[in-house]
Amino acid sequence: MSKSGYQTRRSAVHLLDKVMGDGRLMSDVIQAGALQKLDPADRARAQRLATETLRSLERADRLLQKHLKKTPAMTVQNVLRLATVELCQGGAAHGVINDAVEIVSKGKRTAGMKGLVNAVLRKVADKGQEDWDKLRVPRLPKWLRKPLAQAYCNEVMLEIEAAHFAGAPLDLTAKGDAAALAEAVGGRLLPSGSVRLQDAGQVTALPGFTQGQWWVQDAAAALPAKVLKAQPGEKVLDLCAAPGGKTMQIAAAGAHVTAVDDNPARMERLRENLKRVQLQAKVVVGDVMAQEGQYDAILLDAPCSATGTIRRHPDLPFAKDGSEFGDLIGMQEVFLDHAIGLLKPGGRLVFCTCSLLPDEGEVQVEEAVARWADITVDRDAVLIDGVDPAWITEEGGLRLRPDYWAAQGGMDGFYMAMLRKGA
Incomplete structure (x- = not known):
């Protein structure tokens, strides 16, 4: 396992926790020094991993629902989301899963979930990539989709969401x-x-x-x-x-x-x-x-x-x-x-x-x-x-x-x- 890869993925999970848990914009978290311990290349990769996870969040959650009886604590959920997106986009299963398990095992409140994380991600690695492309393009949250749907027809909304999912050059x-x-x-x-x-x-x-x-x-x-x-x-x-x-x-x-x-x-x-x-x-x-x-x-x-x-x-x-x-x-x-x-x-x-x-x-x-x-x-x-x-x-x-x-x-x-x- 690469030490650099572990630190990068842990930092990406931290960004997800701040966005999903504290309602903070990623740019504000980064500006506050969240990634300052990483070198420039790893800093860019951590930001990219978090960005891709947020872009694909609906798909990741839909895949994980098949393997979870209940929603885990937020940090564990974000570790699973990050790893699921990486695995379904062609990431090497060994490195992704090992880093995910280690991230969870290092937390006092999350260490008891490392077995669950390992088991779930091995199932995702087995068939997740095949199922990934069958899922719909992620939709915007309802609070935003509703006013935009009033401004544009449903067909346009789907095209906008497809553009969001494709990312930006x-x-x-x-x-x-x-x-x-x-x-x-x-x-x-x-x-x-x-x-x-x-x-x-x-x-x-x-x-x-x-x-x-x-x-x-x-x-x-x-x-x-x-x-x-x-x-x-x-x-x-x-x-x-x-x-x-x-x-x-x-x-x-x-x-x-x-x-x-x-x-x-x-x-x-x-x-x-x-x-x-x-x-x-x-x-x-x-x-x-x-x-x-x-x-x-x-x-x-x-x-x-x-x-x-x-x-x-x-x-x-x-x-x-x-x-x-x-x-x-x-x-x-x-x-x-x-x-x-x-x-x-x-x-x-x-x-x-x-x-x-x-x-x-x-x-x-x-x-x-x-x-x-x-x-x-x-x-x-x-x-x-x-x-x-x-x-x-x-x-x-x-x-x-x-x-x-x-x-x-x-x-x-x-x-x-x-x-x-x-x-």
């Missing part, structure tokens, strides 16, 4: 020539100009990372800045900017950008990203509502439910329960009104959220136009490269879904609209 935004970057990293140039890699490996080892030639950014997340079309010399405000993908796009266009966010740790990442790619921006750690001045253009990536990012963050449906929806929707309205007030006459604002919920997108824009007599929606602005006109919504915004570009690997769910202020 890695997308890059080029600082310069995207076609040259695609050739350098062995990726595919998407219609929108992003570069996609299906199996990227270690990100920091990719060509051009050290030289600051690109940054990681989902193709959908790269579109709001493309819609904004910042011009050289313009005074641009990027609100809720961390970790800085859109800030870097705006800076690369030659605009004078001020990036604002109230999260110090995430803003430190933004500074590090700017330094690596050798771009300039004014970085402000502060409250959106405290910002003053007048700007030619504003990008507001408002705090939201993040329901559009589940293909990359499958922990979200298990760490949250939807209780924050109302507060988020109210915050978006307040932020949007304040941002509109910071626009110069004739200025433009892109409002966007990485949400699949119309209340956090289409409805916000409809209501903002009703509140502000001098604000209009520029539906032509969202007709950029890679956008299907069918994605443009009734009020003139752009609705993106995880099942779009399915053959190329999908995209995050996103909403964006260009608002223009009268002169």
Whole structure:
């Protein structure tokens, strides 16, 4: 048994316990230092194992039900889930089962379950892989599936869930020539100009990372800045900017950008990203509502439910329960009104959220136009490269879904609209 493999799997179980037991997002647990004792390669593997387990949780539980008379304690259940997913995805049974048994045996409250874990996993190893592909694509938890089913038909919901289960490739935004970057990293140039890699490996080892030639950014997340079309010399405000993908796009266009966010740790990442790619921006750690001045253009990536990012963050449906929806929707309205007030006459604002919920997108824009007599929606602005006109919504915004570009690997769910202020 590999000591490294054991430590990696134990750390992955710890991540699962924090998500399933404490309702914490995996990114928050990692940021708090949960994986700091692992080397970078093992840290990445632990995160990947936990992510794959969460993505496949329904299938793992359905297989385990056949071999369990009752649900075991959470940590034991998560050990079984992790091992089941590994076994059914082709993991070597000897190493997977031995590590699972050792993880359980090391816990004072779980040591008595090592025999059960060994027996169950040997049964899973025997026939689990054969049964795995017969199970349905995992569905979202009911608290999230219900509002999304109201927004989209059942057929679309199944396609979205299939996209979530498939996971996400890695997308890059080029600082310069995207076609040259695609050739350098062995990726595919998407219609929108992003570069996609299906199996990227270690990100920091990719060509051009050290030289600051690109940054990681989902193709959908790269579109709001493309819609904004910042011009050289313009005074641009990027609100809720961390970790800085859109800030870097705006800076690369030659605009004078001020990036604002109230999260110090995430803003430190933004500074590090700017330094690596050798771009300039004014970085402000502060409250959106405290910002003053007048700007030619504003990008507001408002705090939201993040329901559009589940293909990359499958922990979200298990760490949250939807209780924050109302507060988020109210915050978006307040932020949007304040941002509109910071626009110069004739200025433009892109409002966007990485949400699949119309209340956090289409409805916000409809209501903002009703509140502000001098604000209009520029539906032509969202007709950029890679956008299907069918994605443009009734009020003139752009609705993106995880099942779009399915053959190329999908995209995050996103909403964006260009608002223009009268002169």
